[in-house]
Amino acid sequence: MPEIHEIATLTSKGQITLPKPIRQALGVDAGGKVVFELREDGQIVVSRAEAEHEDPAIGAFLDLLAKDIETGRHVQGLPDDLARAMLAHAGHAISLDEEIDGDVVI
Template identity: 75%
Template sequence: MPTVREQATITSKGQITLPKPIRQALGVDAGGKVDFELREDGQVVVTRVDAEHEDPAIGAFLDLLARDIEAGRHVRNLPEDLARAMLEQAGRGANLDEEIDGEVAL
């Protein structure tokens, strides 16, 4: 991974916003989790927290499909909702405030 250097300002509540290049490099977005490690020399290392249930093979497969879809190489007969869900799982955040299309069974 190339070196990315960014600065963030700490708010009065002790919060920071991770700069976009850092979020992109870590592959996190709204709702994503990061881990902070404070080392003895004062360095802080920030890493993405992966879901415990994530299977590396499935993640790699979804990443491959996401790259194909983004490049316009759509898999034939792949339902639109499945393609959208796969892209969300490949690191694209879902908008939880967005209206739900269609019927929802509770």
């Protein structure tokens, strides 16, 4: 990767705008995440945030949808293990075998 030297101005709120060549080199757009790493020698390394924050249940669900699109089928129901994983990652302790009380709005 070629060396890029850019200057950004810090606002009174501590914000900066990443210069366009830096955004392009990192491969980030609006809403993208970057990581700042302060090293012992005082250098700061800025890099694109990778999959460390991605939810594995969402990835599995997206894979399931992609396969359905490829085959022309429609998702009829989620596999129980996938549904449980999605609920666990969403912070809900739910039994898929429990009766549903009240109306369900979809």
